[in-house]
Amino acid sequence: MISYNGKEYVCALDFGFNLIKGKWKVVILCHLGNGAKRFLELQRIIDGISQKVLNQQLRSLEADGLIEKVVYPEVPPRVEYYLSEKGKELYPALKMIESWTTKHYDLYCKDEE
């Protein structure tokens, strides 16, 4: 049993998995995996996500150290998100799940860019 920030986890996997359980988190991580992206760029790529929720997910991922951002002091503002070292190291696992899925469920994902 693991306690962390008042929440309890059954084991390390449970804890780690919870870091990426958010509805859009893995998708975000996956997209950032092949290149830094701006806020609006992400919103456009990820069909159906609202600004508020995108923000939430990004903040959460940032707080957990999976992603980082650069804020360019410009007008209009420009912010770029990218995978941290930690995030990059998780990336292969996500790719494994992705290929596992395509292998067993025969779905097609239109990959952008």
Add this chain to the structure above:
Amino acid sequence: MISYNGKEYVCALDFGFNLIKGKWKVVILCHLGNGAKRFLELQRIIDGISQKVLNQQLRSLEADGLIEKVVYPEVPPRVEYYLSEKGKELYPALKMIESWTTKHYDLYCKDEE
């Protein structure tokens, strides 16, 4: 965009990840990964899960083909759950997430048996 059972998914990863997003699913898969288990056994190992929810998670995993079960026609009933081929192939990815977690977050998981 992928449609499946009336639900929409942004991409294959999104779809596949959703198969294991349930609160206890990865934990169950992980435990079944090192040996078949009976219902009560799982409930005892996974601290805090109720019968109803354990059942839900098992049914869902079964429906998605990640686990299978054998029902022994005995009294009292005996049911054993174990990873399907599909499930076994996903297992390494879960292990990767687990070791990624322990590497970066320094948590300890008391592994039973």
Add this chain to the structure above:
DNA sequence: CAGCATCCCCCGGGATACTG
């Protein structure tokens, strides 16, 4: 362009009790 503030809704999951 990035990202708060509100309000609201849904359903996954908790607690408890009952059966073959």
Add this chain to the structure above:
DNA sequence: CAGTATCCCGGGGGATGCTG
């Protein structure tokens, strides 16, 4: 022992509108 049947609750996330 391995399930079902109810009732209930919380919070993650959707929709919309406003600001620096």
